[in-house]
Amino acid sequence: MFExxxxxxxxxxxxxxxxxxxxxxxxxxxxxxxxxFKSINPASxxxxxxxxxxxxxxxxxxxxxxxRAYDEVWGPMSGRDRAxxxxxxxxxxxxxxxxxAVLESLDNGKPIRESRDVDIPLVAAHFFYYAGWADKxxxxxxGPDPRPLGVAGQVIPWNFPLLMLAWKIAPAxxxxxxxxxxxxxxxxxxxxxxxxxxxxxxxxxxxxxIVTGAGATGQALVEHDGVAKVAxxxxxxxxxxxxxxxxxxxxxxxxxxxxxxxxxxxxxxxVDQAVEGIVNGIFFNQGHVCCAGSRLLVQESVYDEVLVAxxxxxxxxxxxxxxxxxxxxxxxxxxxxxxxxxxxxxIGSAEGAERWSPPCELPDRGFWFAPTIFTGVSQTHRIxxxxxxxxxxxxxTFRTPAEAVEKANNTPYGLSAGIxxxxxxxxxxxxxxxxxxxxxxxxFNKFDPTSPFGGFKESGYGRExxxxxxxxxxxx
Amino acid sequence: xxxxxxxxxxxxxxxxxxxxxxxxFLHGLPGVDQVGAEQxxxxxxxxxxxxxxxAWAIDLAIRMVDLTTLEGAxxxxxxxxxxxxxxxxxxxxxxxxxxxxxxxxxxMVPVAASALWGAASAPGGSAGGGSRTGLLGxxxxxxxxxxxxxxxxxxxxxxxxSVATAFPSGQSPLxxxxxxxxxAVAGGADExxxxxxxxxxxxxxxxxxxxxxxxxxxxxxxxxxxxxxxTGELATYDNVRRASWLAMLAGADFIKTSTGKVPVAATxxxxxxxxxxxxxxxxxTGRQIGVKPAGGIKTTKDAIKYLxxxxxxxxxxxxxxxxxxxxxxxxxxxLLMQRxxxxxxxxxxxxxxxxx
Numbered sequence: 075m076f077e078x079x080x081x082x083x084x085x086x087x088x089x090x091x092x093x094x095x096x097x098x099x100x101x102x103x104x105x106x107x108x109x110x111f112k113s114i115n116p117a118s119x120x121x122x123x124x125x126x127x128x129x130x131x132x133x134x135x136x137x138x139x140x141x142r143a144y145d146e147v148w149g150p151m152s153g154r155d156r157a158x159x160x161x162x163x164x165x166x167x168x169x170x171x172x173x174x175a176v177l178e179s180l181d182n183g184k185p186i187r188e189s190r191d192v193d194i195p196l197v198a199a200h201f202f203y204y205a206g207w208a209d210k211x212x213x214x215x216x217g218p219d220p221r222p223l224g225v226a227g228q229v230i231p232w233n234f235p236l237l238m239l240a241w242k243i244a245p246a247x248x249x250x251x252x253x254x255x256x257x258x259x260x261x262x263x264x265x266x267x268x269x270x271x272x273x274x275x276x277x278x279x280x281x282x283x284i285v286t287g288a289g290a291t292g293q294a295l296v297e298h299d300g301v302a303k304v305a306x307x308x309x310x311x312x313x314x315x316x317x318x319x320x321x322x323x324x325x326x327x328x329x330x331x332x333x334x335x336x337x338x339x340x341x342x343x344x345v346d347q348a349v350e351g352i353v354n355g356i357f358f359n360q361g362h363v364c365c366a367g368s369r370l371l372v373q374e375s376v377y378d379e380v381l382v383a384x385x386x387x388x389x390x391x392x393x394x395x396x397x398x399x400x401x402x403x404x405x406x407x408x409x410x411x412x413x414x415x416x417x418x419x420x421i422g423s424a425e426g427a428e429r430w431s432p433p434c435e436l437p438d439r440g441f442w443f444a445p446t447i448f449t450g451v452s453q454t455h456r457i458x459x460x461x462x463x464x465x466x467x468x469x470x471t472f473r474t475p476a477e478a479v480e481k482a483n484n485t486p487y488g489l490s491a492g493i494x495x496x497x498x499x500x501x502x503x504x505x506x507x508x509x510x511x512x513x514x515x516x517x518f519n520k521f522d523p524t525s526p527f528g529g530f531k532e533s534g535y536g537r538e539x540x541x542x543x544x545x546x547x548x549x550x
Numbered sequence: 551x552x553x554x555x556x557x558x559x560x561x562x563x564x565x566x567x568x569x570x571x572x573x574x575f576l577h578g579l580p581g582v583d584q585v586g587a588e589q590x591x592x593x594x595x596x597x598x599x600x601x602x603x604x605a606w607a608i609d610l611a612i613r614m615v616d617l618t619t620l621e622g623a624x625x626x627x628x629x630x631x632x633x634x635x636x637x638x639x640x641x642x643x644x645x646x647x648x649x650x651x652x653x654x655x656x657x658m659v660p661v662a663a664s665a666l667w668g669a670a671s672a673p674g675g676s677a678g679g680g681s682r683t684g685l686l687g688x689x690x691x692x693x694x695x696x697x698x699x700x701x702x703x704x705x706x707x708x709x710x711x712s713v714a715t716a717f718p719s720g721q722s723p724l725x726x727x728x729x730x731x732x733x734a735v736a737g738g739a740d741e742x743x744x745x746x747x748x749x750x751x752x753x754x755x756x757x758x759x760x761x762x763x764x765x766x767x768x769x770x771x772x773x774x775x776x777x778x779x780x781t782g783e784l785a786t787y788d789n790v791r792r793a794s795w796l797a798m799l800a801g802a803d804f805i806k807t808s809t810g811k812v813p814v815a816a817t818x819x820x821x822x823x824x825x826x827x828x829x830x831x832x833x834x835t836g837r838q839i840g841v842k843p844a845g846g847i848k849t850t851k852d853a854i855k856y857l858x859x860x861x862x863x864x865x866x867x868x869x870x871x872x873x874x875x876x877x878x879x880x881x882x883x884x885l886l887m888q889r890x891x892x893x894x895x896x897x898x899x900x901x902x903x904x905x906x
Contacts, residue, residue, distance in 0.1 A: 075866055076603070076606070076607070076857065076858075076861040076869055077603060078597065078598075078600075079599070079600045079601045079602045079603040080600070081598035081599070081600045187596065342580075342581070343580070343581075344580055344581045344582055344583040344586065345580040346580070346586075346587070346590075346826050347582070347583035347586030347590070350589075350590050351586065399596070399597075399598035400597050516583050516586065517585065517586065
């Protein structure tokens with residue numbers, strides 16, 4: 075037996091403070107009218123730090139600081155100079171990559187393998203990419219001299235705390251806006267470490283402000299008069315509320331919401347790689363991915379062999395300590411999310427779908443959920459319609475390419491889709507017909523700053539990444 | 551597992567009957583996506599193997615080494631020296647296991663046999679009584695340490711492999727390749743490493759490749775047959791998968807990546823594809839086939855990456871010298887050096903290990 079001995083990444087690179095204030099106007103400040111809350115390690119339920127909760131007054135202070143920085147420094151600054159700051163931030167992110175990765179895994183519960191190899195390199199890549207745009211906005215296709223909007227209020231989720239921060243802050247700053255960002259209440263710590271990086275980069279005070287807190291803080295930010303642009307990534311329900319509150323104002327809005335992506339496997343697919351793609355599609359980041367391939371559509375003629383191979387592969391997944399470098403599946407981010415996953419999977423069993431998980435020991439403390447698949451699922455099952463946001467895969471079948479398209483599109487969402495086939499022409503035929511913002515062919519969950527990302531239907535509107543990502547922050 | 555093999559389970563033995571059935575079968579195997587296969591191999595290469603797991607892996611890797619000398623300048627002296635090292639890789643540490651096999655050219659087989667097993671198993675002898683029945687998937691019985699010979703680690707005696715069939719090009723008439731094989735077996739080799747006819751394979755003459763492997767297997771008698779695909783010359787992973795199946799169908803006991811004589815030798819993704827092939831083949835036929843990456847594996851770190859690949863692709867059944875080997879000459883000393891580092895806590899220099 076080849077039992078891998080534990081290979082934990084050291085926590086000593088992270089210098090956690092017992093408590094954190096709000097980052098407003100370039101300094102960490104005490105909240106004026108808010109309280110505080112604790113951020114815990116979901117893998118152990120240990121309290122990591124106490125974090126300030128911003129009240130409406132604090133949000134107002136942050137927006138004012140951002141407005142001042144926009145009017146006095148950042149707005150008038152040349153694109154070349156803004157680029158220098160962004161490049162500097164990107165380089166510091168690379169230099170402090172290990173520290174950021176460890177803290178991300180501590181606070182979020184995701185495996186260090188992913189924060190180290192995926193999240194943090196992409197964070198740096200986004201800052202590098204948008205730094206390159208800062209002095210070339212006139213060539214981006216939005217007119218000779220597109221103008222920034224002002225203060226951007228940004229609210230991000232807990233699944234990729236630092237990556238979502240980069241997706242929001244990098245294009246906003248490159249285009250000349252200043253930002254007030256609210257990280258999710260369960261994962262605020264890397265945003266606060268990013269605030270220290272802004273200080274280290276000598277970013278002018280007020281250009282980036284971080285207000286921590288829960289839903290009320292986010293609401294205060296979204297509804298603040300001084301905010302010219304709202305960007306939100308999170309659940310469709312909250313997205314609806316934000317769209318309502320922004321309606322009728324002059325604020326620009328982009329929303330990245332839920333998804334229920336179809337991962338479509340044809341009978342001529344490279345089976346071993348397709349199985350890797352299925353696993354990566356749904357078990358990457360414990361399934362806490364809005365574009366996760368949570369609906370597997372397998373052509374009936376290869377159903378049996380794909381299922382055998384998938385189960386064999388799932389039995390190889392290593393669940394446990396997120397800081398162990400060999401861990402594939404970490405902890406569920408919060409008790410609330412674990413409850414939601416449990417509720418929905420129980421509904422799946424009650425509806426008659428067949429549930430399977432590999433033999434898997436779950437740690438005693440913390441929030442854990444074994445990788446799970448449901449077979450015998452049909453489109454009418456709730457587990458085929460609702461976003462579960464956990465390591466739970468629903469397996470459906472189809473007979474023809476047209477049926478695959480029909481089933482894949484038969485969802486209120488439209489964020490992503492995957493196609494597995496050896497036939498190039500079929501990939502193009504499918505991609506034309508799938509109502510999804512991203513269509514991956516023979517791969518899944520691949521991100522790149524040059525590639526626009528966003529949804530159809532209830533998955534939101536607007537695009538992040540690429541040249542298109544600039545548009546959301548420009549007056550065009 | 552593939553649809554093709556599932557439906558063909560009952561008549562896999564018939565596949566080699568004609569060019570047409572062979573071609574249909576091999577081209578019906580699922581494709582390999584290059585990007586995906588390389589990503590998977592790269593990901594497995596990031597596994598972090600420490601402490602007890604590392605110690606275990608190093609000892610296993612030593613037991614899996616086919617200690618090899620394949621030079622035009624090989625002499626009996628060189629082969630005897632290497633045989634001594636195969637039996638006792640680390641003279642300073644009796645707990646260090648012996649390697650799996652010594653691999654030499656056919657002319658050196660008698661020398662190697664007497665060096666490994668003593669006069670009793672010299673040419674024409676009983677070859678130490680190592681009865682091998684691996685064809686049907688039973689564990690191969692190594693026969694135990696040769697009587698009177700030095701103690702060996704691992705599960706059995708050190709095997710004697712020989713590269714036959716006009717190694718490394720394979721470009722000589724079949725009768726000569728078969729004679730080459732018979733000579734090596736008669737000299738005492740209990741494992742034969744043959745190269746396939748890449749020219750025939752690449753030009754689509756699968757039947758010819760099949761028949762040649764089949765004929766060599768027959769010439770091997772009781773000796774184990776390792777079929778070298780020379781994956782660097784096959785160029786695509788689809789070809790690697792097809793060649794793997796072709797070799798297994800024709801009777802290979804092992805499939806091996808390379809001769810070590812072309813620029814691209816063993817790589818992790820190629821080994822991944824071959825491990826998938828042996829895994830699927832066992833599911834289809836019940837027969838277990840071994841895998842041997844060869845060439846270019848020089849460090850302990852690399853060797854451990856291969857073991858991780860075996861563990862997470864084919865499974866732990868293959869984590870055994872009977873089913874996985876390293877064709878390497880310079881790997882052993884690095885394994886010994888890392889082994890000493892783990893037991894003593896400090897690195898010793900190359901001078902502390904023998905150069906044979």
